[in-house]
Amino acid sequence: SQTIHQWPATLVQPVGSPLSLECTVEGTSNPNLYWYRQAAGRGLQLLFYSVGIGQISSEVPQNLSASRPQDRQFILSSKKLLLSDSGFYLCAFNQAGVGSPLHFGNGTRLTVT
Amino acid sequence: QKEVEQDPGPLSVPEGAIVSLNCTYSNSAFQYFMWYRQYSRKGPELLMYTYSSGNKEDGRFTAQVDKSSKYISLFIRDSQPSDSATYLCAMRANSGGSNYKLTFGKGTLLTVNP
Numbered sequence: 001s002q003t004i005h006q007w008p009a010t011l012v013q014p015v016g017s018p019l020s021l022e023c024t025v026e027g028t029s030n031p032n033l034y035w036y037r038q039a040a041g042r043g044l045q046l047l048f049y050s051v052g053i054g055q056i057s058s059e060v061p062q063n064l065s066a067s068r069p070q071d072r073q074f075i076l077s078s079k080k081l082l083l084s085d086s087g088f089y090l091c092a093f094n095q096a097g098v099g100s101p102l103h104f105g106n107g108t109r110l111t112v113t
Numbered sequence: 114q115k116e117v118e119q120d121p122g123p124l125s126v127p128e129g130a131i132v133s134l135n136c137t138y139s140n141s142a143f144q145y146f147m148w149y150r151q152y153s154r155k156g157p158e159l160l161m162y163t164y165s166s167g168n169k170e171d172g173r174f175t176a177q178v179d180k181s182s183k184y185i186s187l188f189i190r191d192s193q194p195s196d197s198a199t200y201l202c203a204m205r206a207n208s209g210g211s212n213y214k215l216t217f218g219k220g221t222l223l224t225v226n227p
Binding site: 006041042043044046049059090092099101102103104105106107109 | 121145147149154155156157158159162164201203207214215217218219220
């Protein structure tokens with residue numbers, strides 16, 4: 001079966017520190033991968049998506065970057081965190097093809113202090 | 114006008130009630146419609162997935178899509194306290210290429226009281 005793993009579940013980081021959140025998918029090959037941020041009252045905001053290794057599309061200019069070093073691995077990074085980077089970060093995947101629904105990981109709650 | 118509108122609630126019902134959750138949308142290109150359930154501090158979980166207009170039933174859950182009115186609904190029969198969660202609608206156009214983006218509603222917070 002297809003599963004998605006995301007870690008850590010919670011993270012508290014000081015302003016100016018680096019960030020690395022990791023997501024891996026099992027049970028499928030060549031998935032589309034996504035990073036979302038969810039803020040209270042603001043819904044889900046798509047940050048990055050990837051249709052293949054090394055292929056990253058950015059939806060929102062910001063302090064974050066994403067990388068896909070392997071087929072089923074997606075990493076969200078920052079060199080220097082801002083207070084405004086606090087939020088709930090969700091990784092998701094689906095199969096290639098327009099009709100495939102998204103499946104989400106359990107998220108990382110990031111607090112920048 | 115926002116692409117997807119969803120009443121944020123909160124919605125509070127007694128156990129056993131029928132719950133109706135709704136979303137309206139403005140983009141007539143949307144063809145794929147989804148409902149997700151999200152428990153507190155967890156990721157959204159796919160509940161229902163439909164294509165174009167019509168109804169789909171899965172256990173106590175029924176999803177309805179009315180494309181002529183640009184309106185989708187999720188009905189929960191015999192609601193249980195374990196149904197207490199935030200429900201998100203999501204939709205996508207039937208476009209090719211690399212446009213796989215979902216448009217989400219902001220979610221409705223549901224509480225089912227025992």
